[in-house]
Amino acid sequence: MRQAIVAANWKMNGSKAQVAELLSGFKSGIQNKAAQVVVFSPAVFLADVQAQLQGSTIAWGGQNAHTADSGAYTGETSLGMLKEFGCTYVLVGHSERRTLFGEDDALVAAKVKAALDAGVTPMLCIGETLEQREAGVTGDVCRRQLQAVLDVVGVDGFRQLVVAYEPVWAIGTGKTASPQQAQDVHAELREFLAKADANMAEKIQILYGGSVKAASAAELFAMPDIDGGLVGGASLLVEEFVGICNAAA
Template sequence: MRTPFIAANWKMNGTRSEVAALLDGFKSGISTESRQVAVFAPFVFLPAVQDALQGTGIAWGGQNAHTADSGAYTGETSLAMLKEFGCQYVLVGHSERRTLFGETDYIVADKVEAALAAGVTPVLCIGETLQEREQGITGEVCRRQLSTVLDQVGVEGFRKLVVAYEPVWAIGTGKTASPEQAQETHAELRAYLAETDADMAAQLQILYGGSMKAANAAELMAQPDIDGGLVGGASLKVDEFTGICNAAAAR
């Protein structure tokens, strides 16, 4: 049985006071019994997140990382730095990194490999644009994004990561794939990976990352191949995010 996993991606949002209020609300409103919960905060807030969440059962992670341990990479953050602040996870290949910052499938694969080597669990984000969905190539795009990483880290690497399927057209738009649409893609992804290793595919957590909120979380996570959510805008509201986490616990 795969454990539900709910991840909060705050993106480039928050002030000190807003972050403190969110963390207080999460600590008082979220139980991690029978589910995993993680917060992906902007780098500057990781010390505050570590101080607030240590010992609560809620994990935390970075939104991005460089593949190098250190060096002349102005503006970047290493996996070693993330580990110093207790990060168990790192987002890799989020659609905004791919589209706004030019990260290719190969860069994403390098980052996954580096995270695994550092002992940080990568949450590998994949997904299609609206144009790609309308062209009927959702499966082709997602398989390419998965296979590039699979070729590099192998089955054993995939046993140690989490996948988040995020239809790009549903991120921050308020649009959400229907539970049936999301389940269809999740099932296709799992079936594709099962061609390589059925046990790995059966155990892999695949999260849905397209405008999940408290109102639709239970229906989405009732689908057999949806194992949780990578939550953007709704994770900036205590009631919304705790509601999603409560829906995950009720699976």
């Protein structure tokens, strides 16, 4: 049985007051102890997140990290820095990093390797654009993105990471793949990974990340190959995010 993961990606949002309010609401409202809850905070709030979540069952992580341990990389954050603030996860390859900041498959793979080497669990984001979905190449795009990482970290690396499938056309748009559409892609991803190693493919957690809402979460999470969610906008609303977490059995 794969443990469900529900992750909050706050993106470039929040204030010290909002962070305190959100975390207080999460800690008091999330009743489901079966799922692992993770908060991806902007780096400037990680000290606050660490202080407020220390001793709770909620984990936290960085939204991005550089491949180097240190150096002349103004504005970047290293994995060692994230670990200083108790981060156990890091987002890698989010569609916004790929599309807005030009991160290609090779860089994403290098970041996954750096995270694994540092002992931080990468949450590897993959997914297709609307144009790619309409062209019928969703599977090709996702397989390419997975293969690029497999080529670098191998099966053993995949045993230590989490995959988040995020259809780019459903992020922040209010559009959501139907539970069956999402399940079909997740099953295809697991089938692809099984060609590399069946045991790894069976155990790896594959999350859905496309405008997940409390109202749709239970039906999504009931699908056999959907192991939780990477939640964007709804994670900035206590009631919505708590509802999503409590829907993950």
